[in-house]
Amino acid sequence: MKEARPWLRPDRAASGGDIWKKMKTGAGGACGEDEMSGEKTILVAGTWDTKDDELSYLSDVIRGQGGQVLSMDVSVLGDPKLPTDVSKHEVAEAAGSSIQAAIDSGDENTAMQIMGAGSARLALDLWREGRIHGVIVLGGTMGTDLALDLCGALPLGVPKYVVSTVAFSPLLPPDRIPADVQMILWAGGLYGLNDICKASLSQAAGAVLGASRAVEAPTFMRPMIGMTSFGKTVLRYMVTLKPELERRGFDVAVFHATGMGGRAFESLAGDGAFAAVMDFAPQEVGNHLFGGLSAGEGRMTHAGRAGIPQMIAPGCYDLVDFVGWQGVPAPLRGRECHAHNRLLTSAMLAAEERRAVARSICEKLAGAAAPVAFFLPTAGCNEWDRAGGELHDAAGLSAFCEEMRSRSPVNVDVLELPCHINDVAFTDAVLARFDRWVAEGVISH
Known part of the structure; x- marks a missing residue:
């Protein structure tokens, strides 16, 4: 999915210079608002039905470092142990579909593309509303495919981290990799928690929270x-x-x-x-x-x-x-x-x-x-x-x-x-x- 990004060019038909007038008025996102002085909230997204332990661990590390978490479930078949802040049903609906339609498709690729489109739209909405200041997505090949959609919907300057079993792999098409995404290999993390994968998860959790505190997002005050x-x-x-x-x-x-x-x-x-x-x-x-x-x-x-x-x-x-x-x-x-x-x-x-x-x-x-x-x-x-x-x-x-x-x-x-x-x-x-x-x-x- 590669949709137009209203955070940057609200009117695609406008002349090349119109963007500067719009950006100077503050339109297009949460950056620079009063909430920047408060604690940062990280969107933690993944398939909570199969990776509840790992995603919960990520969330606990972020909270332990003084951050806040907004959780998003992009599962299709199962359910998390506890409800997430954004449910899988909300994600599917944001893509103009439903979980039942994803299941009825009988194809996991089709199902995850529905969830990728929905999660991308919701992530952008959450950022524009000032409810999140960074995002971290966890996954194998399925989760990474979705992560590229989700992260690609967010503007330059929003911290985006992908913890993936296929990080840096030639499987990832360069044209889908956002300009400022950060990626870390989820070593030893295909199934379940252990000391090796905790090292990757904890680093990524600290990195996205630290980035959300330190980032100087583009202001576009000069052309x-x-x-x-x-x-x-x-x-x-x-x-x-x-x-x-x-x-x-x-x-x-x-x-x-x-x-x-x-x-x-x-x-x-x-x-x-x-x-x-x-x-x-x-x-x-x-x-x-x-x-x-x-x-x-x-x-x-x-x-x-x-x-x-x-x-x-x-x-x-x-x-x-x-x-x-x-x-x-x-x-x-x-x-x-x-x-x-x-x-x-x-x-x-x-x-x-x-x-x-x-x-x-x-x-x-x-x-x-x-x-x-x-x-x-x-x-x-x-x-x-x-x-x-x-x-x-x-x-x-x-x-x-x-x-x-x-x-x-x-x-x-x-x-x-x-x-x-x-x-x-x-x-x-x-x-x-x-x-x-x-x-x-x-x-x-």
Whole structure:
């Protein structure tokens, strides 16, 4: 389940700048209200029919540390030993269904999706009403599947913890993992309490309560610019742009475009969190095409759909990132590679593959509902591809530029820059267009 989040963008049809007016009025949640000075209440969710002992233990630890608990049962077949604050019947009804319908489906997957949808809607309501300040969900594969729905419904800044027997597993699809969720392996906890699993449960209970006390949730009092990049060794524009944008009264969030960072960027863009985006490291588009660290098929689409002005540049478009310690994937063997560290290695794309990346970018930008400026640095797009650099490929860069010129949709303003992406001329051009858009009201301040 991936529904619209009214806590962030109450009017999905609003212009990209309207969110700031709404957030400044305090609409959209409990954060910042008088109850923040009181003790914190944690939503403890799980299948209380089969994991009553474990969930009760979690609750006792939270209470023992001075917190409060609001319990939610997401069971289908059985009942908890004692009634929970939110019953399984209320959860099913919140999904527009019933426990009987879940049972009658005869399919546990269908049943748990009903409970996932209902628990997500109720958790969001509880947070908006100021009744909870954090959430912890316990489960195996079934409970973890539901936990991703529940946690995904809550905004950035609400502490969310998942205690799972499959934490960090490749079973978990990255596109369903919320940007700020915390996860801990439920070691030795598949069935019943023991000293090993108590260590995990007690840590998680203390962590979610401590997080709810310490968190500084986003206020969105200044308009936010969402930017993508990599480290300063390969892309440097953020070093100049961040302070300049802050001096102009904007906040800047820089996302590491290595798969999960791109997913978080797209999720927040889709929710209308940004006044504008500077998507200058769209390498994940090529990653998705050629089997690298993908941020999903929807990469570079959410800002356009949400009506957010976009500034785009092809930082590292020519590389495909893969997990270095796993070796080179078969489709990428025989290429020039750069080992960034023991975790991450990049393989160079050939000229025709770079053309494919350009076509994909153009297709993604064609449907944008707000202005798009594409900055095309014709002298190179990462520090390693400068003339004389270890990954320099003049023919490949030329092929990409040619494809962008010929395929660019009519709604995209292509600005060719006779410089490298890490040159001052690039950031000067970006700031000039940014200032123009602010003056014209394209970007709301």
